[in-house]
Amino acid sequence: MTSPATRSDAARNRGRLLDAAAGLIAERGSDVDVREIARRAEVGMGTLYRHFPTKEALLDAALEHVFTSWAEQAAAALTGRAWPDLSRFLGDALTRQTASPGLLDAYCQALPSQAGNTARQHCRQQVGPLIAELVRAAREAGELRPDVTAEDVSLLLVALGRIAPVVPESAWRRVLQVALDGLRATAATPMPMPMPAQ
Numbered sequence: 001m002t003s004p005a006t007r008s009d010a011a012r013n014r015g016r017l018l019d020a021a022a023g024l025i026a027e028r029g030s031d032v033d034v035r036e037i038a039r040r041a042e043v044g045m046g047t048l049y050r051h052f053p054t055k056e057a058l059l060d061a062a063l064e065h066v067f068t069s070w071a072e073q074a075a076a077a078l079t080g081r082a083w084p085d086l087s088r089f090l091g092d093a094l095t096r097q098t099a100s101p102g103l104l105d106a107y108c109q110a111l112p113s114q115a116g117n118t119a120r121q122h123c124r125q126q127v128g129p130l131i132a133e134l135v136r137a138a139r140e141a142g143e144l145r146p147d148v149t150a151e152d153v154s155l156l157l158v159a160l161g162r163i164a165p166v167v168p169e170s171a172w173r174r175v176l177q178v179a180l181d182g183l184r185a186t187a188a189t190p191m192p193m194p195m196p197a198q
Contacts, residue, residue: 014051016041021062026100030059067126074130082141086134087180094172097161145185
């Protein structure tokens with residue numbers, strides 16, 4: 001029977017492994033070596049494999065950790081004002097993606113064309129509902145054009161996320177403002193075609 005101290009150590013090591021893996025994914029994407037994760041977490045390989053028997057299991061748990069943290073922080077920043085909340089979420093997401101390039105790679109894996117992968121599942125479970133709620137609230141407030149979907153906003157994040165890391169912040173914020181103006185109900189023109197079915 002394990003003692004409380006042993007369980008506490010195990011929980012602490014698991015948390016360190018998740019933080020290390022999440023940090024490396026944010027920096028470089030999911031193509032990271034488990035030995036480097038163990039080094040950053042300051043645990044041995046035996047400890048890593050006791051918690052996560054495969055690299056896939058570790059990366060799966062780390063991606064869930066990343067997306068859960070993102071969703072929780074974004075939700076905590078909501079003010080109840082629909083358009084400012086949507087605008088702030090997009091700006092904060094791009095700031096996060098610029099600081100953590102690998103996060104965008106994980107986010108891109110969550111797009112509809114990549115159905116079935118774990119990044120998509122975690123993103124849709126954690127960040128997806130938040131984006132859907134922001135879109136719904138802004139539509140109901142009459143501030144977001146009525147034909148914009150949560151998938152449109154997700155794709156917009158990916159597109160802007162490719163620009164943000166390679167230009168100064170002032171430049172990507174200008175492009176974001178252009179995009180936000182295009183999302184406004186008052187600027188709406190007919191969409192060329194519906195979003196493809198998922």
